[in-house]
Amino acid sequence: MATPLKSLSALLAQTSLDDHDEILKAANASIKRSKTDIDAHHAKAIALLHLDRFEDAEKVFVDVPELQDKARFEYAYALYKAGNAAKAVKVAAAGESSTPMKHVLAQAAYRSENFEQAVEVYKELALKPGNEYQDIKINSGAVDAQLEWTGQGELAQKKRPEREDLEVFETAFNAACGSISRGELAQGEICLKRAKDLCNDLSDLSEAEKQAELWPIIVQQIYVLTQLGRVDEAEQLATTIPFAEIKELSTRYIAQVNSIAASKEHSNPYLSHRLFHSSPTPSRTDQFFSFQSNLLRQDEYVMDILVQKVAGVVSSTSKVISAAPAPTLSPAVNMAAVLNAAAHARNISEKAALKRILPLLEKRPNDVGLLLTITNLYVLTNNLAAATHLLESFFKRLEQSGSASDLDVRHAPGLVATLVSLYAKQGRHTHSKSELAKAATYWRHKSKSPSKSLLIAAGTALLDTHNQDSLVQAGEIFSKLYEQDESDRAAIAGLIAAYATSDPSKIPSDLTSQLPQVERLVSDVDAAALEDAGVPTLAPTAAQPPSSRKRPAAETSKSGKAKKIRKKLLPKDYDANKKVDSERWLPLRDRTYYKPKGKKGKKKMEGLTQGGPVVEEKAADGKQASGGGGGAKKGGGKKKGKGGKW
Template sequence: MSSSVPTLTSLLKQTGIEDHEEILKAADRALNQSKGDLEAQNVKVVALLKLDRFDDAIGVFEAGGETLKENARLEYAYALYKTGKPSEAADVARRGAERGYKHVEAQASYRTEDFRRAAKLYQELAASPEDDAEADLRINAGAVDAQLEWAGLGELSQKKKPSREDLEAFETAYNAACGSIARGELGQGEVLLKRARDLCNALEDLSQEEKLAELLPITVQQVYVLSRQGKKEEAEKMAEGIDARGIPDVSTRYIAEVNKFAASAATVNPYLAQRLVAKDVESLKPDHPFKFQSSILEQNKHATDLQSMKFGGTADSTAKMISKHSAPTLDAHSNSLSVVNAAARAKNQTGKEALKHILPLLEKRPNDVGLILTIVQLYVLTGNSASAIKLLESFLCQLEHSSSAAELDVRFAPGLVGAMTSLYRSAGRRAHAQTESAKAVNYWRRKSKERPAGVTHLLKAAGSVLLESQEVEHQRVASEVFTELHKADEKDRYAAAGLLAASPQTASSSQTASLQPIDRLLSGVDVDALENAGIAHPPTSANAAVTASRKRPAEDALKPKKPKKMLKSRTPKDYDPNKQSDPERWLPLRDRSTYRPAKGKKGKAKQNLYSQGSAPALESEAARPATPAAEVVKGKQPSGGGGAKKKKGKGGKW
């Protein structure tokens, strides 16, 4: 080792330098004497990282070569992460076993959207906190849980509801709010965002500028939630208070500008909107948005293009991007491009006019899931549910006979199974809906280790549908499904209720412990009042929906009914209420018991006509063949009206 190393080490110890700039100068002086001094290089790298000069630190690593990178592997991984290279940082940190490497790898995995790996690493770190601050671990784990929800992997998140500890700091409250918003719980998300804002304002160790910097992301998220809830005026008022220029994060600043423009209640000029959203997302690196954010921003770009009537360019650009993806696929981004492409081809038209332009595309892209669902939706909107069912049935049947595992996953994807089942149920074809649900359940139960997001919800919905079936096999499958779901999560009330409904005889008290007792559910129900109110009949039409809440009172069987009084306008003149009416008055004369046919030959012949299977005598006058019906003759028809002229009588002239 170089002789300058002890000099540098003793210098740093004797002077007690705490300023990183001074440490950097001392390291540079040592390196001027010996460029290959590994210790001085290491000190310089640490000083640069402390000064947030990450690009300069990467330059030192490149100059020092593999020896320095291996000797200061943790610092190198952190420098890669801070310079926008999270994938490389994760690879470097994965080779280390110390706790610091796990922290860097977890942050790098979070940035590369490998949320499964990040969640696993934070679970390992939280299991033995050691010298780490538990609050920091809780904050990072909460952020990972929120991203799992956004990515459709909510079953992997550790928390579904915020704990008391999460409501004690504004960072954890904000992460809990993001998780609620990702699950669609906008009301709870709004409450948690207000809580995070109040906690941030109450901090005394932050300056006013630091508080404003922390409040800006919270405000941007509040604008989004208010807009989604339809509270346009509140969203616009809050958006006016956002100074996007003060947001240091580039992607957050851009999202704030877009949300502020979208929340405006004034009529939006589509050309100005297009100018705003036309920014390339790649230009926002290293602070680029996550995948789900980039997808929404790209959809905004296509939407403004359609509003600006750039149909041809939008159709061509989206078709080019669609051709790069294999079909069929469950990728949400690719399928959303198919919807935009269909809208561009139809030139923003809907209904039957749109179908005329979109149906020819199906011949070119028969396996395009987004295109097929678009056509199905248009069929439903035009009242042609039969065509919608036929189209989706043929597509799923084609995939079902495929030998590809990927295509079979598409065939039984929760969204497609749900769409098919919904169409069947809307058409009253419950048996078909039950068969479809049974197929999906049997498929995913065979692939218990490779289930995508949403399969758990599919199993719950399919189990409920199968419970309505009268077939023994369907009942058995439903019982097995809910038993499996209950074993996976004993606190899941839906699974416990399904298990009780599927097998009430074998369900134990431990399996139904999460359900509320029947006595508590019925504690506020007045049974006598319900009985006296009678049965409410569902409305049979839209007009009857207004009066559906008016219940018909139950009739008292012991109380004699009063005879209805007839209106005078509906009674004959010789009507006598005391006289009993003839019970056969509604029957034809020949069917009444008092009927007697006329006597003689004509009477007998006429009576024979009314007897089934009898033939009248040919000699009888009544047996003459009937006049044949007039035949339609092709030819020239009379131009005027009226029939043939009548013969004049033998008498005098008329």
């Protein structure tokens, strides 16, 4: 056994570090002579890693279990690069806490979508001195973007792009992805343009390497332009992409899908369906993230529905639904439920679709995706009461079950927000506040990092109640938010507002100084101008009746000049020099200056005077005739014709 060891060591000493093919040949020769030579297996694994043959390197560690403990770092790295990220996390976490191992652990956690763990590892690496600051910053930005995409934005270390993020194209691209995931498309477009310019200005990359870095940026630009409604620009940009030149198959696949969405030529659903399935499937080492896979699978189902493959969609989505427990918050399962309902409805009107889909709810009463689909149809048909009752009944069933997973679904921020929105539409604000408070209380005791938006909404709603117990609860909510982020202005303002009247001692002494000064907030407010424009007065004046508390603002233009009335709105005989009649809106007989003409006109006016003195006239026989509107006496008047009745 000594001979192969010497020959291998001698060969390693004579070869350069880049001559990994020769090292691999020598290692294989040594292993052929002695299969138990651990050093030869180790050298082989390292040579395979340098040659980017990661799956072969992983196989070496699988075939030689003794090597897994001896070369744990190389084993973890081989697993990560071979696409087995979840196992790489376990191996790296159980190994030494060296900086290289921490990097492998963070990268493996990122690829296995354990973003919370990746955030913590990168925080630890950032505290260690060294020249890896830029790499850690780039990778941390990628983790923050993924947290936003997966709905865990409260765990992200950075919420807004900073100046230093736009100095390197990698950080600028990550900042763009983070902005896009938060729905800030305009900001994302700016960051993408900056990343593109920075990449083009690089001098240490060849043109081919630059182009490889630019493809993801361009593909993301197409998506942003499409979402902004600028389809023509997106289509023009998509035509510049030679899909066959994109080496990363995952990027090529997404580029193909985005080009279909941005193209007006692909209005034929059958042609779009063929193009959608024309891209090659990515390998195991170049897989999509879960949120990408869900969206692409959704696109596939929609394409199938458009080409009338309805039965296939019903069958495939039913398998996804039945394989998961109900209820669930899994985006993939709930998305499948929505498209399952769409396939059953077959593109009919809302009311007709309800008749077809409601029987499905009897079979799957805890299907969240189906439940939300029916709720949406009720809203579209203006039946808010039915939509509210449907969600309330679902929540009640989950509360009665008592299961921990059911309670998580019952208090899910998205479902709570849906019910609160329905309450708000119906003016049931008390129910909204109660529902928000209940969800906030649940998550504060259940999770270490509950949804920030949910807590802020609940705390704000509790502040509006002006109830002592509610103020205390709001103070607890904002206190937790302040502990998580002491620079959060919403948490600071809410904390002060909650405890200002209930318990001022709980407000930190230096907290009020962080609020903006009142003078600065009202510095641009002109109180005199507001008063002149019609601000309600405190009390009516003597010349002003109590019913009128406002002084109308003068009709002036922005330049301060009086508004001119257009000529076509004026009467034909209008004279600017003639005084306008102030009583022109009253009937002629009600105007103060009206004088009837002739005896008949005067007599008619006297008869129309209500509430005035009545002049009694003498009848021909000397008796007084009743004035006003008196009726004829019984038996008097004109006789009726034959057969007439009195």
